[in-house]
Amino acid sequence: MKEKLLVTFSPHIRDEITTSKIMLYVVYALLPAVLVSIYFFGFYAIKTYILTIGFTLFFEYLFLKIRGREITLYDNSALVTAILLAMNLPANSPWWLIAIGSFIAIVVGKQVYGGLGQNPFNPALVARVFLLISWPAQMTAWIEPHPISKGFFYDAVSTATPLGSAKAEIIANGKIINEYSDIFQYAIGYMSGSLGEISAIAIVIGGLYLLWKRIITWHIPLSYLIGFFIVLLPYWLIYPEKTLNPLVHLTTGGLMLGIFFMATDMVTSPVNKKGQIIFGIGCGVLTAVIRVWGSYPEGVSFAILIMNAFVPLIDYYMRPKSFGEVSNEK
Amino acid sequence: MQRYSFAGGIHPDYNKGKTSSKKIEKLPYEIGETLTIPITQHLGAPSKELVKKKDLVKIGDKIASASGLISSSLHSPCSGEVEGVVLAPHPIMGNVPSIRIRINELSEDYTKLELTGSFQDTVAEAGIVGLGGATFPSHVKLSPPKKVDYLIVNGVECEPFLTCDHRLMLEYTEEILLGAILIKEKLGINELIIGIEDNKMDAVESFQKLVGKYQFTLVPLHTKYPQGGEKQLIYATTGRVVPEGKLPLDVGVIVHNVGTCKAIFEAFSLHKPLYERVVTVTGAVKEPKNLLVKIGTPISKLIEYCGGPVGDIEKIVIGGPMTGFAASSLDTPVMKGTGGVILFRKEDINSGKKVNCVRCGRCVEACPMGLVPALMEQFSIQEQYEKLIDWHVVNCIECGCCSYVCPSKRPLVGYFKTAKRQVINILRQRGKK
Numbered sequence: 001m002k003e004k005l006l007v008t009f010s011p012h013i014r015d016e017i018t019t020s021k022i023m024l025y026v027v028y029a030l031l032p033a034v035l036v037s038i039y040f041f042g043f044y045a046i047k048t049y050i051l052t053i054g055f056t057l058f059f060e061y062l063f064l065k066i067r068g069r070e071i072t073l074y075d076n077s078a079l080v081t082a083i084l085l086a087m088n089l090p091a092n093s094p095w096w097l098i099a100i101g102s103f104i105a106i107v108v109g110k111q112v113y114g115g116l117g118q119n120p121f122n123p124a125l126v127a128r129v130f131l132l133i134s135w136p137a138q139m140t141a142w143i144e145p146h147p148i149s150k151g152f153f154y155d156a157v158s159t160a161t162p163l164g165s166a167k168a169e170i171i172a173n174g175k176i177i178n179e180y181s182d183i184f185q186y187a188i189g190y191m192s193g194s195l196g197e198i199s200a201i202a203i204v205i206g207g208l209y210l211l212w213k214r215i216i217t218w219h220i221p222l223s224y225l226i227g228f229f230i231v232l233l234p235y236w237l238i239y240p241e242k243t244l245n246p247l248v249h250l251t252t253g254g255l256m257l258g259i260f261f262m263a264t265d266m267v268t269s270p271v272n273k274k275g276q277i278i279f280g281i282g283c284g285v286l287t288a289v290i291r292v293w294g295s296y297p298e299g300v301s302f303a304i305l306i307m308n309a310f311v312p313l314i315d316y317y318m319r320p321k322s323f324g325e326v327s328n329e330k
Numbered sequence: 331m332q333r334y335s336f337a338g339g340i341h342p343d344y345n346k347g348k349t350s351s352k353k354i355e356k357l358p359y360e361i362g363e364t365l366t367i368p369i370t371q372h373l374g375a376p377s378k379e380l381v382k383k384k385d386l387v388k389i390g391d392k393i394a395s396a397s398g399l400i401s402s403s404l405h406s407p408c409s410g411e412v413e414g415v416v417l418a419p420h421p422i423m424g425n426v427p428s429i430r431i432r433i434n435e436l437s438e439d440y441t442k443l444e445l446t447g448s449f450q451d452t453v454a455e456a457g458i459v460g461l462g463g464a465t466f467p468s469h470v471k472l473s474p475p476k477k478v479d480y481l482i483v484n485g486v487e488c489e490p491f492l493t494c495d496h497r498l499m500l501e502y503t504e505e506i507l508l509g510a511i512l513i514k515e516k517l518g519i520n521e522l523i524i525g526i527e528d529n530k531m532d533a534v535e536s537f538q539k540l541v542g543k544y545q546f547t548l549v550p551l552h553t554k555y556p557q558g559g560e561k562q563l564i565y566a567t568t569g570r571v572v573p574e575g576k577l578p579l580d581v582g583v584i585v586h587n588v589g590t591c592k593a594i595f596e597a598f599s600l601h602k603p604l605y606e607r608v609v610t611v612t613g614a615v616k617e618p619k620n621l622l623v624k625i626g627t628p629i630s631k632l633i634e635y636c637g638g639p640v641g642d643i644e645k646i647v648i649g650g651p652m653t654g655f656a657a658s659s660l661d662t663p664v665m666k667g668t669g670g671v672i673l674f675r676k677e678d679i680n681s682g683k684k685v686n687c688v689r690c691g692r693c694v695e696a697c698p699m700g701l702v703p704a705l706m707e708q709f710s711i712q713e714q715y716e717k718l719i720d721w722h723v724v725n726c727i728e729c730g731c732c733s734y735v736c737p738s739k740r741p742l743v744g745y746f747k748t749a750k751r752q753v754i755n756i757l758r759q760r761g762k763k
Contacts, residue, residue, distance in 0.1 A: 005660075
């Protein structure tokens, strides 16, 4: 037996789950969507993923080193940020755009606040919005999907996303002119868009995996959907020519990625369930408002970032009632 | 209104199988061995020693008396010679003064208690304290200032690994029940409830056989930690909610552990004071056992009797793994509140590395008191005690669920234990003004 026994606070047994494992499960959950994007964008997708992961991990390493902290790449959180950031970029983004995005996500979005768990805003979304505002042309330079079965390398043909072209028609003509009814194509991801926006089905599969592994709960995804439809459905029923069919909304753009992977980011969402429902509804309503009335075709990233700012407030006011609570005398 | 359960809680690996079917064995002693009996084994004031060096004592002789209301008596667990008052390792308080006695005779006859005075006096005289682990002097709990509706016998034993209460319920079913009925009658309590988790159905059946013979309600409860916490147990069996900062008595309930009930039975019908208890020795030992052990026996003797450790032992826990204390020395004596001695190797405890909180909210889900450990931890670290009062840290029962579920391996409950002391001081001073 050892000379010295270990003495710590109770409890002396711990659950098996660790933060690195949670992050790893998120990576696994993203894999179906990653594979679909590689299927449709071939070489371009792989290039974007590799560059984003490389730059992100590099900046994480560099700034932990500069801050004199332990190198915690093993917690996998930078890896999750990297994949999510890549999913928020057009398939053939230039390398410098990726480098700037990675820097913003890791340094401005996360490390300046104190690293893992300390950031108020979702780092990948901070980077995406920064890039979108600073380099709108590059951030909306979508290319046509090209199934891998027709060749891995191909010449990129630029095009618009369904949400983008519908928005352009509304702004130009006051109503939608073309038909957007290929819901099946949209759902499997055969359309242009950011890498992670394309296949709703693959995202849902990943989301269900996270629910099954109990990494996330239903509270944020469901309330997000409800919040979105509370606004969108009545508007669509009244003005069917002024916005897309709700099913098209669901399967195009970043809504699914936002619902299952961005809004549910535990660091930047409320800690208790009641708060999460309010947070989700807020995200949903704001997304719909921006998509319907805003000048951007897409509203998911803005909606989630705005709600991220409310999290401390929600946490405070939605404190659950303690068992047998007696109100404190002031 | 039975709810059978409560909100929050966790389902750890119970690990009770190693010892749940092993009969209680009496730990043998030899002449010349010493027992070391700390004078602080209970909540409240330390006992006052009544013996001095070279005194000869018999089993059951009182060797220390209660000093004040919230205190307890101690009795000699053996016949022998007092070697003096020495410092012995205590799992909570460092080194404490303890009476050391060298065994000189192996007879099991004990000096009988004299049953004079009130019911409460006898319980105090017998040195009975809460044997579930909290060691609150029982006579204080048994002096209710108002009418009590329910007496709940706590046979939950929700701590993983421990099986001492389980074995007591199987082997001393009627004794436990008679002890409880005695309390019920002496205090004029309306109803007697026995609460047992449904992972011990054999114990439920043992009590079931006595349903016709005595009057009591048997309540099998969902297996979930901390089902045995007083507030959780009261809610699960009666639907009553104990308000923050209040005692079960305030809602007309008294809760006693099965071991305490047995001790009360023995004090009255066998005139036997409390000087031994059942301890589960388990974890990484060759032959895990349930042992009847004299108070004051060093844990090294228990481990040795169970065949010694298996592998490289990293930690020895006194009590249950969720709320027990890590022993710093093998000389630590068994005390009245020691329900278990559990040996852990490094691989048995998912200790892991502490990383930043990622606000996953698992602790909020797990907290049986509806608190928000994730945020309260920050207040504790920053010593924002006013904030902690607002977030009801006083309501924390220190069950350890938050630390157990934390994927970042943060010692949440440890922070609250420390912060609570400060907060309670602040509230006390505020009350004085």
